[in-house]
Amino acid sequence: MLFRRLQVFSSKSSTCALQKLISACYSSAVDPKELEKIRNIGISAHIDSGKTTLTERILFYTGRIDEMHEVRGKDGVGAVMDSMELERQRGITIQSAATYTTWKNHNINIIDTPGHVDFTVEVERALRVLDGAVLVLCAVGGVQSQTMTVNRQMKRYDVPCLAFINKLDRLGANPNRVLGQLRSKLNHNAAFIQLPIGLENNTKGIIDLVEQKALYFEGDFGENIREDEIPADMRVEAEERHMELFEHLSNADEQIGEMFLEERLPTKAEFHAGIRRACLERTFTPVLVGTALKNRGVQPLLDCVLKYLPHPGEVKNYALQLNSEGNEERILMHGARDGSRMFVGLAFKLEAGRFGQLTYVRVYQGHLKKGETIYNSRTGKKVRVSRLVQLHSNNMEDVSEVFAGDICALFGIDCASGDTFTTDPKSSISMESMYVPDPVISMSIKPKHSKDLDSFSKAVNRFTKEDPTYTVLWDSENKETIASGMGELHLEIYAQRMEREYGCEVVMGKPKVAFKETITSPVEFDYLHKKQSGGSGQFGRVIGVLEPLPVEENTKNVFQDETMGTNIPKQFVPAIEKGFKQMCNKGHLTGHKISGVRFRLLDGANHMVDSNEISFIMAAVGAMKQAYEDGSWIILEPIMSVEITAPEEFQGAVMSHLNKRSGIITGTDANEGWFSLYAEVPLNNMFGYSSELRSSTQGKGEFSMEYSRYAPASETVMEALVAQFQELDEAEPAKKKGRR
Numbered sequence: 001m002l003f004r005r006l007q008v009f010s011s012k013s014s015t016c017a018l019q020k021l022i023s024a025c026y027s028s029a030v031d032p033k034e035l036e037k038i039r040n041i042g043i044s045a046h047i048d049s050g051k052t053t054l055t056e057r058i059l060f061y062t063g064r065i066d067e068m069h070e071v072r073g074k075d076g077v078g079a080v081m082d083s084m085e086l087e088r089q090r091g092i093t094i095q096s097a098a099t100y101t102t103w104k105n106h107n108i109n110i111i112d113t114p115g116h117v118d119f120t121v122e123v124e125r126a127l128r129v130l131d132g133a134v135l136v137l138c139a140v141g142g143v144q145s146q147t148m149t150v151n152r153q154m155k156r157y158d159v160p161c162l163a164f165i166n167k168l169d170r171l172g173a174n175p176n177r178v179l180g181q182l183r184s185k186l187n188h189n190a191a192f193i194q195l196p197i198g199l200e201n202n203t204k205g206i207i208d209l210v211e212q213k214a215l216y217f218e219g220d221f222g223e224n225i226r227e228d229e230i231p232a233d234m235r236v237e238a239e240e241r242h243m244e245l246f247e248h249l250s251n252a253d254e255q256i257g258e259m260f261l262e263e264r265l266p267t268k269a270e271f272h273a274g275i276r277r278a279c280l281e282r283t284f285t286p287v288l289v290g291t292a293l294k295n296r297g298v299q300p301l302l303d304c305v306l307k308y309l310p311h312p313g314e315v316k317n318y319a320l321q322l323n324s325e326g327n328e329e330r331i332l333m334h335g336a337r338d339g340s341r342m343f344v345g346l347a348f349k350l351e352a353g354r355f356g357q358l359t360y361v362r363v364y365q366g367h368l369k370k371g372e373t374i375y376n377s378r379t380g381k382k383v384r385v386s387r388l389v390q391l392h393s394n395n396m397e398d399v400s401e402v403f404a405g406d407i408c409a410l411f412g413i414d415c416a417s418g419d420t421f422t423t424d425p426k427s428s429i430s431m432e433s434m435y436v437p438d439p440v441i442s443m444s445i446k447p448k449h450s451k452d453l454d455s456f457s458k459a460v461n462r463f464t465k466e467d468p469t470y471t472v473l474w475d476s477e478n479k480e481t482i483a484s485g486m487g488e489l490h491l492e493i494y495a496q497r498m499e500r501e502y503g504c505e506v507v508m509g510k511p512k513v514a515f516k517e518t519i520t521s522p523v524e525f526d527y528l529h530k531k532q533s534g535g536s537g538q539f540g541r542v543i544g545v546l547e548p549l550p551v552e553e554n555t556k557n558v559f560q561d562e563t564m565g566t567n568i569p570k571q572f573v574p575a576i577e578k579g580f581k582q583m584c585n586k587g588h589l590t591g592h593k594i595s596g597v598r599f600r601l602l603d604g605a606n607h608m609v610d611s612n613e614i615s616f617i618m619a620a621v622g623a624m625k626q627a628y629e630d631g632s633w634i635i636l637e638p639i640m641s642v643e644i645t646a647p648e649e650f651q652g653a654v655m656s657h658l659n660k661r662s663g664i665i666t667g668t669d670a671n672e673g674w675f676s677l678y679a680e681v682p683l684n685n686m687f688g689y690s691s692e693l694r695s696s697t698q699g700k701g702e703f704s705m706e707y708s709r710y711a712p713a714s715e716t717v718m719e720a721l722v723a724q725f726q727e728l729d730e731a732e733p734a735k736k737k738g739r740r
Contacts, residue, residue, distance in 0.1 A: 035313040035337050038405040039305055040109045040362075042126045044154075045136035046144035050166040054136060054292040054301075055099075055112040061223065061299055062101040062108070068221070098360065098391045098407055103302050109407045119490065121436060121469045125348045125417070127153050128434035129362035129407065132309030133161040134301070139173035139199075139289075143181035148700060151186045156435060160279050160309060162286050163188070164301055168196050169203045169291040179287055185673070190285040191248040192241050193275065194300065197231060206289055206297050207234065209242050210271045215300060222295030245271075252284035253277050272307055279308045312405030317364050319344060319420070322428040331429070333364040337403035341366045343374065343423040346431040347415050350466050359413045360391075361421065362406075364431065368423070369401040377420040377430045387411045417468055436468045437704065439484035441690050443491055445472065446481055448505040455504040463494055470494060475514070483508070487690055513684045515721060516636040516710060517587035518554060518596035522547035523631035528605070529619040539607035540615035542568070542576055545600045546627040554596030554636060554710050557584050561601050568604040568616070575613040576601060579620025588628045589718075590635060590725040595710070635718045636710040638683040644693065645676050646701035653696045661685040662714065680708055684717065 043051045059065045100109045111126040127133065133154055137147060154161055163182060165175045175196060182190040195207040197214060205216040207230055214231060218224040230238050249271075250260035256274040259266050266274060278284030286308060290297015313335040320328045334341050343366035351358045368374065370388045375381070389396040389409050402408045415421075420430040447456040460472045470491075471484045485491045491508065498504045522545050531538040549558060559577045568576070577599075584594040604619070642663070644654055648670065654677060658665065663681035670676075686705065693701040713721075 035335055035405060036311050037106045038109075038311050038337075039106060039309055040129070040131045040312065040405065040407060041305055041309060042111045042113055042123075042130045042133045042159075043136060044113050044123055044127070044133055044150045046138070046141065046146040046150075049136045049138045049141065049144075049147075050292050051136050052112055054134075054164070054166060054298065055110060057292045057295060057298040058110065058302060059099065059101055060221070061302070062103045064099070064101040098409075100390050100407070104306060106306050108302075108305065111407075119486070121467060121486070123150060123153055124436065125434050127157045127159050129346060129348045130159060131312055131315045131405075132305070133159050134305070135161045135163045135285075137163060137165050137178050137182070138170075139165050139167045139175050139178060140170050142174075142178040143185045144699065146699075148186065149702065155282075158282060160282055162279070162288060162301070162304055162308060163190060164297075165287060165289045166292055168199055168289060168296070169201070169294045171200055173199045175199075175287075175289055182285065182287065188285040189248055189252055189283060190287050191245045192289070193245060193286045193304070194288045194290075194297070195234070195238060195241055196289045197234065203291055203294060203296060206300065207238050208300065209238060209245055210268055210275070212238070212242070212268075217296045217299075222298075225299060249274050249278060249284055252281070276308045280310050280314060317431075319364070319429045319431050321430075330432075333404075335365070335404045337367065337405065339367050341404075342427065343368045343372075343421070344429055344431070345374075345421045347413070347417060347419045347421065348434065350415070350417050356412050357414070359410045359415060361408055361410055363402050363404050363408065365404050366423070367401055367403045368408075370399075372423060374421045374423055375425045375427070376415055377422060377427060378416070379419075380425075381414070382425065383413055385410055416465070437486065439469055439471055439486060441487055441491065442482050442484040443508045443510065444480045445483040445491075445495070445506050445508050448507050452502075452504040455502040456498065456506065459498040459502045459504060463497070510687055514638060515590060515592040515684075515713065516555070516595040517589050517592055517633055518594065518636055519546060519548050519627070520632045520634055523627050525623040525626045525630075527619055527622040527626050529615055529622050530610075531615075531618075532610075536612075537610040538612065538615040538618065539605075539610035540572070540619035541605035542601060542616070542619045542623050543603040544623070545602065546624070546631065547598050547600065549596045549598055552709075557581070557595055558598040559601070560598060563601055563603060568601070568606060569611075572606065572611065572613065572616040573601070575616040576620045579617040580624060582617070583621055583624035587633070588625075589633055590721045592635070596636065635713045635721060637713040637717065639680050639708045639711045640683050640686060640705040641708040642679045642681050642686070642703055642705040643676060644679070644701060644703040645674060646693075646697045648673055648675050650697040650701060651675050651677070654693070654701065657689075657692060657696060661689065681705075682711075682713070682717075683707075 043055050045051045056065070056068050060068045098109065098111050100107060102108065111130060113123045113126045135147070135150065135154070137143065153159075165178050167173060168175065175192075179190060179192065182188045193209050195209060196203065197207060197216075198204045205214055207214050212230065214228045216226040216228060218226055246256070246260060246265065250257040253274045255277075256266060256270070259270070275284065275286055279286060286304065288297065288301050288304060290301065292298060315335075317333040317335075318330045319333055321331050323329050333344060343363070345361040345363045345368065347359045347361050349360035351360070368385065368388070370385055373382050373384050376383070387410070388399050388402060389411075390399050390402075390407075391397075391409055396409065399408065413421075418434060422429055447453055463470055464472055469486050473482050473484070474480075475482050483491055483494070485494070495506050495508055498506050524545050526541075526543045528541040529538060544562075548554075549556070557580075559580055561573050561577075563573070580599045584597070586592075587594045599620075642658075644658075646654055651668075655665065658677075658679050658681065661681055662685055663679040665677060665679045667678040668675060669678075689703070693703055
């Protein structure tokens with residue numbers, strides 16, 4: 001290794017010089033035309049498993065950065081990949097950060113992803129454009145809730161992965177238990193390819209089971225790797241684990257399986273080739289060990305990324321294209337790093353940078369040069385590429401061209417996340433889009449000070465464009481703005497970002513549910529509006545029936561004119577409809593809108609002089625008031641279709657909590673130790689469920705919900721709403737009196 005030949009560098013300043021020299025050596029050695037020399041990987045894991053610390057070490061050993069810093073920023077700097085101030089303060093990753101580096105003549109594009117389920121879309125879009133991933137597991141915590149989520153995401157996009165058991169230095173570290181969880185909880189055909197030499201405070205190095213040697217990490221930063229024989233007290237365990245690796249690999253790879261049946265041990269080269277084949281097919285997961293914080297095991301992990309994870313040419317990427325008959329068909333993208341094919345790129349992430357909108361693009365085919373014109377397949381708009389950059393966290397490095405397999409960023413492109421770009425204006429190609437989960441929690445949001453409305457609007461426009469799981473809508477029924485997201489932390493982070501980045505303090509609270517009022521049985525009305533005050537007066541009479549609509553139509557109102565003759569002139573019918581709709585805006589029970597009713601106008605009367613438009617509007621208003629008094633009214637509430645996924649052992653607790661929330665279970669499904677439960681629950685009872693589900697399932701449960709229908713509310717809910725409305729009604733005159 002280059003580190004060994006330059007051990008004279010020991011001081012901090014000489015370490016910086018060393019890193020720069022290494023970086024220069026590696027960068028100049030990589031031929032951009034060689035597809036085999038490219039790796040696109042993601043670092044994914046549960047919260048606090050050490051993803052960002054691991055990425056920091058990778059960047060240091062590859063010469064990309066001069067110094068290593070702590071994630072929580074206790075040294076005043078913080079990790080390179082956590083560029084946002086909030087990330088450094090909280091010690092969590094909020095946005096996925098992209099960087100690129102070089103290792104042993106290979107270009108490696110790395111995306112460090114968040115661990116919180118609230119920011120799961122960041123993981124989704126990273127895995128959508130990556131070719132391989134490193135699944136980081138804590139040696140103490142093992143397989144946790146977000147590990148399972150990330151595992152399902154990798155499965156969704158068929159991403160091959162390596163497992164890296166981190167934090168061997170922590171008290172209670174038990175990599176054997178974690179391996180067992182990988183097999184039982186995630187159903188991975190996994191086996192160690194490395195063993196730790198010592199645990200907790202006694203962490204010394206690792207054993208490479210394929211190469212059959214011990215590795216020790218020496219020097220101030222673990223930069224010098226010393227190879228040695230396997231310690232005598234670990235030879236038996238190493239031999240057992242070596243045979244276990246052989247056995248598990250034989251179940252995943254046909255060639256190794258034949259050797260196993262022939263009882264012939266593979267050579268080192270055959271082992272490496274077998275692991276690579278099985279890893280690419282996702283039939284085997286190699287398990288590595290180390291401790292990123294104590295600088296042990298990172299360089300061998302990088303070696304395994306090159307050995308076992310695919311280059312862009314080994315991954316089949318498909319796009320959709322309209323054929324001559326107008327039907328969509330899947331076409332395979334070609335990964336050649338030259339101009340022989342049309343450029344195709346996918347915009348997978350948007351971000352507001354210092355110089356305008358930054359659009360992250362994964363190049364799937366062809367190559368793109370600075371100054372070229374590209375076309376958005378969705379909108380047909382063309383744009384000139386004035387600047388091409390490769391990213392290193394929040395720093396950018398200009399490049400003149402990019403090739404298939406690269407991840408880059410463009411400036412000044414007006415597009416949406418998931419748009420496809422090509423260099424052919426007539427192309428109808430679009431890359432297969434990524435999965436975007438629906439928001440699961442909503443809260444009302446408004447600026448604390450009215451002077452900040454403009455800043456609030458700018459912040460909302462930016463954040464909703466950047467993050468498809470964060471939505472902000474105006475609720476016209478309740479006259480409030482509703483923000484929806486993946487969890488309470490998700491909404492809280494955006495509220496804090498509005499204050500920090502736009503100087504706009506916001507107030508958040510529980511939103512009101514859009515209840516509705518309806519009638520249960522037909523009621524007749526006959527109302528005469530008559531007013532005389534000198535001169536021309538007002539006269540209008542309406543006769544008819546107000547009746548309920550069928551259940552499936554209880555969200556709309558219908559006006560039917562069934563009059564015969566000229567008792568009500570036709571020019572006044574629209575006025576009657578206007579009066580009816582006006583009264584539907586506010587019911588008399590709770591003040592919510594009326595829906596699910598049909599106003600049947602059967603007859604009426606008019607006056608030659610006194611009848612006019614306002615007369616019949618007021619007649620319809622009076623008819624509705626009459627129907628209020630004579631009819632039987634109830635309150636409707638929105639019912640949500642809820643889908644819950646969690647491990648089977650928590651099924652009883654989940655069903656119990658749904659029953660308490662007046663949920664009706666409509667179906668269940670089970671698969672590989674997990675269950676899916678389908679239920680219908682009133683929206684008013686779903687607030688706070690996100691936190692309850694996570695606490696009752698050890699953080700492993702997830703749910704999604706969508707509007708289903710409106711249904712009658714329970715007696716308890718009706719009584720509470722009516723009482724609340726009456727209190728407000730009584731308080732209103734007092735307020736007016738106080739103002740006078």
